[in-house]
Amino acid sequence: MSWGTQLWDQYENISSQTNKGIEFLEKYCSFIQDRLAIEKEYATKLRRLAKSYQPKKREEEDNEFSSCQAFRNVLKEINDLAGQREVVAESLEQRIVQGIQVLSKALRDERKRCLNEGTSLQQTLTAQLSALDRAKRNYEKAFRESERAVENHKKADMDLNLSRAEVERYKNIMTAKIQQSDDAKNEYANQLQKTNNLQRQHYGVALPTVFNRLQELDEKRTGGIREFIIGTAEVESAVAPIIARCMEGIVKAGESINEKEDSFKVIERYQSGFTPPTDIPFDDLSKHNPDSPLDSRVLSNHFTVKGTISKGVKKRTAIFSFFGSNKEDFSDLPPSQRRKKLQAKIAELQHKLNQEV
Template identity: 50%
Template sequence: MNWGTELWDQYDNLAAHTHKGIEFLDKYGNFVKERCAIELEYANKLRRLAKSYQPKRKEEDDYQYSPCKAFRQLLQELNDFAGQREVVAENLQSNVVRELHLLAKELREERKQHLNEGAKQMAVLNTAIGALERARRAYERAARDSERALEAFQKADADFNLSRAEVEKQKINMKSRSQACEEAKQEYMDQLRKTNDAQRQHYEQRLPHVFKQLQDLDEKRIKNIKNFMLSSVDVERKVFPIIMKCFDGMDQAANSINEREDTQLVIERYKSGFLPPEDFRFEAATGADATDSAPTHQTHNHLTAARGTVSGNRIKKRGGLLSIFSSNKSLSSVIGGMALSCVLIHT
């Protein structure tokens, strides 16, 4: 599980992989940052909601009933719950978002250094390979020149028309080219050894060291993402007991509602103290127009006496002969006067 040995020829892919890994770290950081914003917005909206439903001064009298009292307590618990969501957002911001941003910056700088080192080692190897290629081409040229010089000497030596001086000249040229070929060959062999040494060091030591650093960097990134996720959960877990207390308070508020006590409270608040009216009594009709008239009953209007109730309609008086008399006279005095008038007429 070592990048340096298992992925010795995947320099470009490892460079791309580590780049994508840091981009994912940034992506996770943006996720937590947006979540913080949502938590704060949620908390602020809950606070505004709780505040908007707080009882007004004119509603204070109604908040003596148990549902209203429970609702007021629920609003307080909701406000405390919103405060815990704010704590979650603040702790995520300080413990995760800020640290994650610093880590991403650090990993980018480290990755850049490792890739620069890898590029440097690649340049060293490429330089050695280039030198080897030049030495090989020089040796090939020298070998061809030596071979042509040998052929020219052999041809001159076989030509009896040439002077000994011309033959000696070709011989000297052959030896010179042969010597140059041997030198080029030796230089090529020396450079081959150096290049092979450089290549072995590159793929067995130098590049594996760079890849191991990139591997450590990537594992560090992965491990920290794990820690950041666990830290996010821990932030939630720390406020959970307080949030549970808020829920317990809401339960307590709901369980405090008592319909029987509220019923008794309504009675105590609106009871007038008056007795219900008595039954109407039957009264015998007298006189020719008795069917069209009836005495006026003086009754207490209990509906108007009760506080907070609708006023009752007044009982209208019936019209007829008796309505011509003043209402402050009793019925007995009216009847007595009518009887006296009849006696005087007959006499």
């Protein structure tokens, strides 16, 4: 079914429909533009989020925990996800938005040409109908005048009081009016034939051709929307495998967390190496020499209840003097932590020594 035959008398509605169709196409273009703006904003915020949660320098010690390492990997995958959203936005702009803009301009230009041609055809037909109307009015006027002239001639011919010359004058007037009526009739018939031919051509060929072109234009617009909608899905599908790998990376990061291992690392980090304090003996004051100094009653255990080295114990720092200051020999740390730090320091010095050799 074609618009040219089925909608032959719906010029205004066809014009309105094609305009609304192009406006709808441009509305869909605006939708895609707003969407890709959201995609860009989302990607930017994802990158900013991943960057803001990157471990700070003061948090480097915590990076040994599997949960912290997993979180760093999650941030990396989030950053990759942001990159894929940027790819989606770029593809939507280049493939969909630009495609719609090109199609919209082409459709508007073609629609304008069709409407101009249709307007020209309508003006030509209107002008011919006006010519026919004038010819008909002239014919009607001439016919009435010829009838009156015939009637006047009959009356004059029957009037015995009129001279032959007067009767002849009425006869000549009648003949002239009849000729004018015949000429007007022929002109009317000629204009009627031209009008019918033009009208037949107008509604049978010329205008249907324009309407069919407008139908093709509208179908092209509708088909374009179909392809653009499918295209948006294809853009998403193109990055889906990479996004899936990002999700797999996040799952892998989560699965790498080992709570037992992290718990053991807490022990390694904070274990002091001290033994729990022994039972505090009963101090029987009656068995002590009252003249003995108070310091003689100090607990024989060199560790206080809090587990720290008592002030009565002399610190052995001489053997670590080659490390430099007390802070460098880690003397302020508990034994276990100090041992690990010293071992690391020795390994570092050994490495430097090997490099120099």
